[in-house]
Amino acid sequence: MKKRSVTIKDVARKAGVGVGTVSRVINNSPHVNQRTKEHVLKVIQELGYMPNPHARRLSSGHTKIITTIFPQMVGEFHQLLLSGIDEIFEKEGYTSFVYPLYSENRYKFVRESSDFVLGTDGVIIDALNVDRLLQQYIPKNVPVVSVEFDSEKYDSVIIDNFYGGMIAGDYLSNFEGDIYVITHRRKSKLESTVFEERVNGFIESIEKKGRTIEKIFEIELDWLEAFNVAKEIFTRSNKVIIFTTTDYFAFPVIEFTRIKGLVPQKNFHLCGFDNLTLSNILNITTIKQPIVEMGKSAGELLLRRIKGFTRKKQTVAFKPEIIIRET
Amino acid sequence: MKKRSVTIKDVARKAGVGVGTVSRVINNSPHVNQRTKEHVLKVIQELGYMPNPHARRLSSGHTKIITTIFPQMVGEFHQLLLSGIDEIFEKEGYTSFVYPLYSENRYKFVRESSDFVLGTDGVIIDALNVDRLLQQYIPKNVPVVSVEFDSEKYDSVIIDNFYGGMIAGDYLSNFEGDIYVITHRRKSKLESTVFEERVNGFIESIEKKGRTIEKIFEIELDWLEAFNVAKEIFTRSNKVIIFTTTDYFAFPVIEFTRIKGLVPQKNFHLCGFDNLTLSNILNITTIKQPIVEMGKSAGELLLRRIKGFTRKKQTVAFKPEIIIRET
DNA sequence: CTGAAAGCGCTTACAG
DNA sequence: CTGAAAGCGCTTACAG
Structure with missing residues (x-):
């Protein structure tokens, strides 16, 4: 039903090159002649070509996206935590979606839909009993990090x-x-x-x-x-x-x-x-609590797992401190 | 580098059926013999098989996920709006991710990464000048709905x-x-x-x-x-x-x-x-403002676009009312 | 109801 | 630096 959109093949044909070359251009490979690169880029412009992310993900194996699961979406805690996470992942070209669990249905979705967790390169879960939440199925190739809960299986970042x-x-x-x-x-x-x-x-x-x-x-x-x-x-x-x-x-x-x-x-x-x-x-x-620091720490743990460093489960614990004010 | 995970082929082989049959089972097709279905399900269990979402999306063409873009993630407004959206989409088997734009980098990501918008079946954008935000490239096959901003190009839900x-x-x-x-x-x-x-x-x-x-x-x-x-x-x-x-x-x-x-x-x-x-x-x-209603309305508009109903841009306007209290 | 096969649109060695 | 081709793991007519 959808009108066929322009693919890498269309670009290759019109530019008079192979699809491999087009692929290298859109992936910013250094091994492309400057001239052909510019030419391909021009054709891409003309055709309004946009790479299909699913195809890309299927063959490359990664999405460059992680997901963070929060119990709610209210309050500043989560935004601070997220900015800590961002700090680690942005320099690697990743960004993150958030999936808030404010309703029964959303809980159900996480527990039952494997696509959910697998559709992304990694997961950070905050303030939830991860072991219970994910007990139904164990995501094998997708690393997860737990925040504010000391998981038995996954790397955890906690506050004392x-x-x-x-x-x-x-x-x-x-x-x-x-x-x-x-x-x-x-x-x-x-x-x-x-x-x-x-x-x-x-x-x-x-x-x-x-x-x-x-x-x-x-x-x-x-x-x-x-x-x-x-x-x-x-x-x-x-x-x-x-x-x-x-x-x-x-x-x-x-x-x-x-x-x-x-x-x-x-x-x-x-x-x-x-x-x-x-x-x-x-x-x-x-x-x-050092919220941003906790986010950074969670980001680092997850990134290492994504990069494939295997080692045993690790938990990082932060100490809170008292801020004495008027009361 | 990743250890090869179990695929639909492995399941088919072990179950002694074709991949088509396995596919039908995991997609809950009614055209499968009850017995073979159960058998395949058992094998899936044993092997711990989980379908690769990217492959699935590449061939089916949809993700059953939409994304909502908010300027911030603080406050209750967004959660209310989202629950209105959920109400429409959940019964269709969809769920939604949120992408908050609280930082420069996140703005940049939305504007420059086409994967982002295309990686999902539809987009709802709140309180942002959508026309400007997306001017760099026009998502062709991904419908977008604007909330709290009357877009020139996209369906909009606004409050007066x-x-x-x-x-x-x-x-x-x-x-x-x-x-x-x-x-x-x-x-x-x-x-x-x-x-x-x-x-x-x-x-x-x-x-x-x-x-x-x-x-x-x-x-x-x-x-x-x-x-x-x-x-x-x-x-x-x-x-x-x-x-x-x-x-x-x-x-x-x-x-x-x-x-x-x-x-x-x-x-x-x-x-x-x-x-x-x-x-x-x-x-x-x-x-x-009738926030939940606005969310539902945005959800309906988007759903119709996803289902392929084409008609010209539409904007739904809600009227606010005054709540007189002590002040 | 079911299997074989084409096709989805990319990436990535491989050979040049 | 570049092209042809295999492969990623599914879905879906098609023929039976």
């Missing part, structure tokens, strides 16, 4: 979330007040366990200091719910210490305190996690 | 931003005070002109009412900058009316008023644009 929780605990236990935690409970076994690890590190630190936690709130990744939890917390205690396992939960807390005229250091202490831009603006103490 | 600005003006001109606008100035000709249209509609309405605009601030998409503008505005006037061409700018304004104890309706009036979740939570009056 337990440690992050600990340093949050070390900081907050300096102060007096009732200690609360606001965190997210994962809904599926496919989600990674970062939030749990952060909470566990926090608990460990708090217990070491001989303090106790008043209550742990487990909620959805939802602003309003966090806001309501803040309301409840400040009703229960008037000297409050809060650890939120992500800055997203810290924002509504701050929002609530401002509405009520509560002041940091005096009425409450707060430590978030992620160091998002907004945390900086709102002056919230938080735990910072 | 001028009208949106007008109804914001109609609303805000009910009140007394000095009128200010906070908007974004596009940096490149590739960006779409939505913000300008919103401002123009607003101006038209305001002038019709015989009012004047005190000042129009053109800033980056930056929270802090908007915050500082808010500070300046409230220094200049004590009865303030603000139209922000996106809710992102409304948030810091609200933040500022809360810090200063300024109250809506009394000290100021504010109307944003986009109706993001946060606007709902912060109770901000804003202009709402």
